[in-house]
Every structure is written in C-alpha cells, then in structure tokens.
Amino acid sequence: MNAAPQAAGLRHAGPIAPGTACARDVQAQLGFVKGGGHTVLARQHIPYPFHITRPFRLDPRLPECATLYLQSSSGGLYTGDRLALDIEVGVGAQAHVTSQAATVVHRTPGNEACLSTAIGVRDEAFLILTNDPFILFPKAHLRASTQVTLASGGRVILADGFTTHDPEQHGRPFGRLHTELCVRDPGGRILVWDRGGISGAQFAGSASPLGPYRAMGNVVGLGARRCDVDTSALMQRLDGLGCRIGLSGLPGGCGIVVRCLAPTGGLLAQGMAQVFAAVFEAWTGHAPPPLRK
Amino acid sequence: MLSLFATLWQADSAFPNGGFAFSNGIEGLAELGERLDGVGLADVLAMTLTHRWMGMDRIAVSLAFAAGEDEARLAEIDRRLDTATLSAPQRTGSRRNGLAFLTAHARIGTRTAAELKKQVERRHMLGHLPVVQGAIWRACGLDARSALAASAYGVAAGMASAAVRLSLIGAVEAQRCLGATLPLLARLLEEAGSGDGLTCDHFESLTPMLDIATMRHATSDVRLFSN
Numbered sequence: 001m002n003a004a005p006q007a008a009g010l011r012h013a014g015p016i017a018p019g020t021a022c023a024r025d026v027q028a029q030l031g032f033v034k035g036g037g038h039t040v041l042a043r044q045h046i047p048y049p050f051h052i053t054r055p056f057r058l059d060p061r062l063p064e065c066a067t068l069y070l071q072s073s074s075g076g077l078y079t080g081d082r083l084a085l086d087i088e089v090g091v092g093a094q095a096h097v098t099s100q101a102a103t104v105v106h107r108t109p110g111n112e113a114c115l116s117t118a119i120g121v122r123d124e125a126f127l128i129l130t131n132d133p134f135i136l137f138p139k140a141h142l143r144a145s146t147q148v149t150l151a152s153g154g155r156v157i158l159a160d161g162f163t164t165h166d167p168e169q170h171g172r173p174f175g176r177l178h179t180e181l182c183v184r185d186p187g188g189r190i191l192v193w194d195r196g197g198i199s200g201a202q203f204a205g206s207a208s209p210l211g212p213y214r215a216m217g218n219v220v221g222l223g224a225r226r227c228d229v230d231t232s233a234l235m236q237r238l239d240g241l242g243c244r245i246g247l248s249g250l251p252g253g254c255g256i257v258v259r260c261l262a263p264t265g266g267l268l269a270q271g272m273a274q275v276f277a278a279v280f281e282a283w284t285g286h287a288p289p290p291l292r293k
Numbered sequence: 294m295l296s297l298f299a300t301l302w303q304a305d306s307a308f309p310n311g312g313f314a315f316s317n318g319i320e321g322l323a324e325l326g327e328r329l330d331g332v333g334l335a336d337v338l339a340m341t342l343t344h345r346w347m348g349m350d351r352i353a354v355s356l357a358f359a360a361g362e363d364e365a366r367l368a369e370i371d372r373r374l375d376t377a378t379l380s381a382p383q384r385t386g387s388r389r390n391g392l393a394f395l396t397a398h399a400r401i402g403t404r405t406a407a408e409l410k411k412q413v414e415r416r417h418m419l420g421h422l423p424v425v426q427g428a429i430w431r432a433c434g435l436d437a438r439s440a441l442a443a444s445a446y447g448v449a450a451g452m453a454s455a456a457v458r459l460s461l462i463g464a465v466e467a468q469r470c471l472g473a474t475l476p477l478l479a480r481l482l483e484e485a486g487s488g489d490g491l492t493c494d495h496f497e498s499l500t501p502m503l504d505i506a507t508m509r510h511a512t513s514d515v516r517l518f519s520n
Contacts (some may be wrong), residue, residue: 153423179499193377196499207339209328211502231512244325246508248381257379258510259501 004021013086023080023111024049030097032127033090036083039066043088049074050085055095059289063128065094067291076104077113077134077142085117089125089154096128100293102265103132105140108175112141117153119147126223126283130276133161133265134291136174136200145180150191150254154223157283159215159276164203173200183222183254192255194218213244213261215268219275222255228279229256243271254269256282300439303430304446306454311393313387316455317341317519321506324513329461334357335470338449339477341503346448347481348497349377350423354444355488357427358437362405364412371424373493378421382507388520391420396430404432441485445478455518 028050031043041055051073055066059188070085077083089095121127129146136142148156158181166172166205176199183192202208210216231247239247243262250257262268279287302308322337323329340391353374360366378384392413398406406429413420423444430440434486462470508519 010478180408188378190373193408193496195372195377195497196348197497198499202343207336207343209323209340209344209500209502210323213502216501217495244502244505246380246505248379248504248508248511250379251376251384259504261501261505 003272018137019107022076024074025082026050027084027086029086029088031088031090031100032093032095032125034064034092034094038064039093039095041066041068042090050083056082058291061131061286062094062284064184065096067096067098069100069293071100073101076106077115077140078106078109079108079113081113081115082117083113085115086120086126087117087122087129089127089291092121094126095123096130096132096290098128099132101132103134105134105136105138105142105174107139108141109139112143114143114145116145117147119156120149121151121156123151124153125151126155126198128157128280129159130157131160132161133215133272134267135265136164136177138166138172138176138200141175143178146182148183148222149186150183150222151186155283156220156222156255157279158220158222159272160218161215161260161268162273163215163262163268164200167266171204173204173224175200177203179265181218181220189282192220192250194257209235210261213263215262215265217260217262217268217272218281219258219260219277220250220255220273221283224252225256225282227282229258229282234258234275234278237274237290238271241271241274242267245271245275294308295434296436296439299430299434300443302432303435304443304450306450311390311397313415313454314393314519315451316459317383317386317389317448317452317520318503318506318510319452319461320454320459320516320518321508321510321513321520322503323459323461324510325506327506328501331462331466331470334453334462334467335414335473338421338452338470338474340500341452341509342445342449342474342477345496345498345500345503346445347485348495350444350448351376351441351481351485352488352493353421353423353428353496354430354440355437355485355491356493357424358431359427359488361428364409364418367409367410367424367428368412368418370493371419371421373496374421374424375419377498380504380507382511382520383504384421386507387421387423388419390518391422391425395420395425400428403429405429405503406439410466431506437488438482441482445481449474449478459517487505
C-alpha cells in the first residue's frame, strides 16, 4: 500500500478541489520479486495516466536486474493531479525504474499537482529510480514526495531534478515547488529527512538558494556501496559542463547525497547523467549500461 | 527587562560561544567564486535566513525552548534535526558549535548546561547548536520570542563576521549589510508567530548552493573556518 499520501507531503495537499474537472486521483503499483535467477514484475496496477514498458534486461553485468520505463500518457502533470506510485522490491530482487523523458508540470490554477512515490526495499534488494527533470511551467505548483522504507542490506539509488521553462519566453515564474524525501528503517525510524519548498519568484530571484543557477537535482545512494565515488574527478567533469556539485555522507552513515546545480535544464540532464553514472558505479562496481530514451 | 538583557548578553559577539570557528558556508561560497560584496552578502544572508534558518534553526530553537529540561524530548529534537541536515560539514559544525556553547555555559554555571554537556559527551545527545540554544536560553531567562531573535541574529552576524575575517568585505560594509537585513529578521519572526503546533515534521530547508559550498569546502586544502 502506498503510505505516502498519509505519511508525507500529500497529507497537506487536501482533496481535489471542486471544479477541477480533469484532475486525476490514481494510485499505481509495481511489485518486483526474485525468481528463477531473475527479477520479475510480479504485480502491477498501472492506471491512466501511468504507462510502463515490459521489463528489459539491459545490463549484462547485472543480469538479474529488471529495467522498465515508466511513462506518462497524458503529457505531464496538471492542476489537481494526485498521482501516487507504490514500488515494492522483494527480498534479493533488483530493479531499475526510469522515466522516458522529462515531465512537464503545467499551470495549476487553484490546486497544486501532487506526485507521491512510496518505495519498499526488502532485505538484500536493490532499486534504482531515476526521474528525468521535472519542468515547471509558469504558475505551476508541484508537490513531489518520495518515501523510502529500507530493510537491512537493501540498496537504493534515487535521481531527480527540477527546472523551469516559460514557453512564451516572458520569464514568468512557476508557482511553488515542494519536495520531500524521507527514508525510514523497517521499524519506521526516520533516517533521512530532506524537505523543502520554494516559490518560482524565489527560485529565480537575486537571493535564490540556487545562486546563479536555474536548475537543480539530487542523486541519493542508500545502503552499502562497493567503493567511494571519486569526488574530485566528478567535480572537475561537472565544473567543465558549467554545473556545480557537492557530495556528502548522509546522516547515520546510511548513504550519500550529491547535490547538483546547472545553468539550464539541458545542462542539468547532462550533469545528472554523469553523477548518476558515478554513483551507480560506486554501488555496483561497474558503469551503467546505456539507456535509450 | 531581564529577558532583554539576557538576549543582549547571548547575542553579544564577545560571548565565548565558539561561533568564531564556523563560517556556515561563507568560505565555501567564496571558494566557488560567489560575489560576496555588500549586495552579494546581503543576498546570501537573506537566502540563509529564509530558506534554512526559518525551517530548521527556528523550529529547533522553538521546540527545544518548549522542551526545557526534558532531556528525552531534547534528544529526539536533536536526532530529527540531524536527519534533516544532509550536508555532513553542516551537521558536524552544528554539533561542534553546540558543544562549545554548552562548555561556555557550563563553566559560567548556567543551570542545566553541565548536565546537557554530559549528555552530549556520553552520546545520549548529538548536541546540535539550535537545540542546546533553545534549552539553555530558556534557563538564562530569555523568553521564547527573544530566543528566536538571538538565534536569527546570531546566524546573520556570524556569517557577516566570517566575510570580514576572510577579507571579502570591509567591517563597515558588513555592518551596513547586517543592518539592512534586520527588517527581514523582523518579518520572519512575525511570520513565525507563536510556534504553536510545530513538530519535528516541520523541519525543512532548500539551500542547494549553500549545501554544495559547505560540502566542497570540507575537501579544501586551505581553510580558515571549520565549515
């Protein structure tokens, strides 16, 4: 069951406002289990607007890992949307769920769009969830929440990012962005709590917490890793792109976080790909396979 | 009147609270090439106060002030603040500064300071600065609102002082900048209200540039400040 609407950001979101005619209130579920030496998608409930591909086996050095693309059939997030995704990864299973492309968040008059993801990773399981950046259009309000329950020996890599775009190029800001990542142990004890909110005007203002940059992303690695990320080399490569990154150990030694800033959404996507590759390599011991998008 | 005098005492830069060792991101931002003249520093102070202090230090001070001498409650607030501080140099700096603050008060003889210091040394508490400030300032006679004012002012003044000591800005310009920040401090305290209903679930911050600056600063070869 998806705990996110009750446990996290969506509890503040409230019901869909009356008159929000096209809003969707849906909950999708993916359940991976290990069987026959492979990870299989044993349970799926994918209502509109979610859409998934079949699982692929793309990494010869991680043959038991199932990779699937999660797509939106509707062209993005709209006013009043309440989209919830529940991903369960069973004991020893390995899965990579990735978006097909960036997600546009359209203007949300009167009622923010909410996307909540609840992840349960059982003993010795491994989940990679990589979202291409969310693109916030003028007057878009987005609440994005990710709740992770991490069992002993479980491992997770998460990547997401945010940027902004005014199709009419008038420099109009988005409305407001709330993000939340909460990692708990199976007993419910909070290990990591990364929550923040910002208005579009603050995002682009002179006192922006992004400094001179206009796109931001995070890659988080949880659980045991095989080796450390070569931080100096990664910083140098990202500096060369015009991005800035910083890497830190997480509270309680439960993993690492890499924060990334970029001048544009396009450079963020390039930078995040390199950061993800470095974290993937630290967690698996080898470079990630190319993903066609 | 006692609360006002106690606030002046605790906000005085001459008080040996250990804050001189921490730039809280100023040195890291300078290394990244950020402009930290009068305008640039004012923006950094506004960003830090709005997007970090308001959702982190302010809440921790409020909750700890309300907890008073309830050590179990203080330890829980402390632990939750730790889980919400993702940048390790910020976590470490906050804890080291908290212990220095407790040490000063224990030596002065402030009620509860010695006991809290023992709790930190025995690792029953982490000792983050805003948490021990909330508890100790209540014992010093500050009222809750004054404790928040001292916390916010301390953050701004500490960063301005770090910029001066790094020769990024002159002392007069730094004070002009600090003075110009006071209306923002007042507005944030007004917005904060009484703090009724606050819990650790309200901790939030969004300061990626500051986080990156402190993370990179930790690996610098030459540093004047701890973070």
